[in-house]
Amino acid sequence: MRKPQVLIGAATSGSGKTTFTLGLLRLLRNKGMKVQPFKCGPDYIDTKHHAMAAGEEAVNLDTFMASAGHVRQIYSRYGTGADACVTEGVMGLFDGYDKMRGSSAEIAGLLGIPVVLVLNAKSTAYSVAPVLHGFKHFYPGIRVVGAIFNFVASESHYAYLRGACEDVGIEALGYIPKDEGIVIPSRHLGLSIDGSCCFDEFANRVAEVIAKTVNVERLLEICTTDFPACGVNGDAERGEMKIAVARDEAFNFMYRENIGALEREGEVVFFSPLHDTVLPEADLIYLPGGYPELFLAELSGNEEMKQALRAYCEAGGRVLAECGGMMYLCESIAGTDGVAYPMVGVLSREATMEPMKLKLGYREVVLNGKAIRGHEFHYSRVKPGTEEVVRVGEVYNAKGGRVDTPVYRYKNVIASYVHFYWGECGMERLLNMALRDSE
Known part of the structure; x- marks a missing residue:
């Protein structure tokens, strides 16, 4: 079974992973797709936002709190019935509790999920090339297949970024423009977008923006891969x-x-x-x-x-x-x-x-x-x-x-x-x- 599966990673926190993930989930939902959201790490605030954007409960994938076998099993259990699976990473792609252990990259390697990077392009242009090169080649256990740039000032700015991708061999999938209307406010205690009414408006706004500036169809195409089917204990007798x-x-x-x-x-x-x-x-x-x-x-x-x-x-x-x-x-x-x-x-x-x-x-x-x-x-x-x-x-x-x-x-x-x-x-x-x- 093959289906679109993507892990949204970044070089650092604050690059726009969550903004893009929420917009992508809502956009795919609006297209009539059943999309299953996942979140790397122990965060239970982002998963609430994922659920509101996708209309499906989000699931944590965490290799500190659970065994590798358990992570594989729950990814298979919750993703089997979905048309696409979208996993948001945590912090920078390789940031774990002990070097790479517990990182988004570890999850991507464990499950064989293609990685798309969201990079903060504010105050930079072609210099993203060595960053992309490093992320592509640092760990051969994962596949970094595409990049999306956030805080892009103009089409000409994006042209420099696209050129960097071409020279590194990572596909440029689009960008998110500078727009204060799609910046998540400080999420102190997770209070910024908890109201469903406010959240729906925010998620739809991000979805509309990325529909214009990100090649979502191409993203789904290059991230379509074999789905990891694992033995799922779904028929076990329920306790009393x-x-x-x-x-x-x-x-x-x-x-x-x-x-x-x-x-x-x-x-x-x-x-x-x-x-x-x-x-x-x-x-x-x-x-x-x-x-x-x-x-x-x-x-x-x-x-x-x-x-x-x-x-x-x-x-x-x-x-x-x-x-x-x-x-x-x-x-x-x-x-x-x-x-x-x-x-x-x-x-x-x-x-x-x-x-x-x-x-x-x-x-x-x-x-x-x-x-x-x-x-x-x-x-x-x-x-x-x-x-x-x-x-x-x-x-x-x-x-x-x-x-x-x-x-x-x-x-x-x-x-x-x-x-x-x-x-x-x-x-x-x-x-x-x-x-x-x-x-």
């Missing part, structure tokens, strides 16, 4: 558990394959801590991260949901709470203005957005002698409390150094800033590992 997942405006940072793993473990139902007053009947509850700090008054004011969650946890119900979900289980959350709002109160800790300081990176958590991996990304912090809360596991960064990120346990509740990836091992196994770790 009932699993409740929080999903609304405040809680929505989740990996697609994590939810897929839950769907294989049992029946998944979604509920809203913002809007619902009744907690679904469940054997497991998952509280993912998100933006609770933007809805402090609403979350705090929903007393029925807070009481229901507190009662569930106190009765020994099993819960996994990540980042914003963990903050929601604390006694309170203080916003950037310092005003604290009472929350569920299961964890005797106070979360605060003051002072806002970014903490991020891959994490490996060793629980009961076994490791599970994930990613940490947040601006908030949890204040030390006078009452002790049990901590489980040992936490390391991608280079094996110890980090102080806590994994809390209260009864059968596991809570941490780590966004765990259990798409390969299953959430129940993760919880069992964590609960046994403190026994």
Whole structure:
């Protein structure tokens, strides 16, 4: 089976990968194609934007959090029914957690996906030739087949860039002109294009621009290649558990394959801590991260949901709470203005957005002698409390150094800033590992 498959890479962050990817996804969707978006790395904000642009849920491909075999399998599983597969890279093409390990290039080589580079052409012209030459020849395990230039000032500017491509032997596929209307604003906390109405307008605008200045048909042609069919465990019998997942405006940072793993473990139902007053009947509850700090008054004011969650946890119900979900289980959350709002109160800790300081990176958590991996990304912090809360596991960064990120346990509740990836091992196994770790 052959189909268009492309990995959108770049020399550096800020080159325009996301802008072009969103426009391409929307353009192909508008053409009536079913396009499956993927994202290299642990980002769960870009995947939301991909899903809105393509009309299909995006899937993370990450070789730190998952094995190579698992990455191949999920690419095959989600891409099989698509007319085309579009993967957005992370950072620069060869940037990984350890040299090239975990990079977009590693994903491209693993899956045999052709690479199209998006290069920032601002203040440069023919000098892109050695850059293109280096990216083409640095690693023979990938195929860089084309280039698209961003922030191009004019047709004459593009002519210099096209000449560089010709001399290097990489096909020039077009350009994105300088246009403030298609520049994604600062995505601090991912807030710039979360509204679906605003986003639809933005995605359509980018699609219209690249339809005029990028040879999309040629891109699809040179990126059409054999699709990697892998054994997919799609017919496995579903478990009998009932699993409740929080999903609304405040809680929505989740990996697609994590939810897929839950769907294989049992029946998944979604509920809203913002809007619902009744907690679904469940054997497991998952509280993912998100933006609770933007809805402090609403979350705090929903007393029925807070009481229901507190009662569930106190009765020994099993819960996994990540980042914003963990903050929601604390006694309170203080916003950037310092005003604290009472929350569920299961964890005797106070979360605060003051002072806002970014903490991020891959994490490996060793629980009961076994490791599970994930990613940490947040601006908030949890204040030390006078009452002790049990901590489980040992936490390391991608280079094996110890980090102080806590994994809390209260009864059968596991809570941490780590966004765990259990798409390969299953959430129940993760919880069992964590609960046994403190026994």
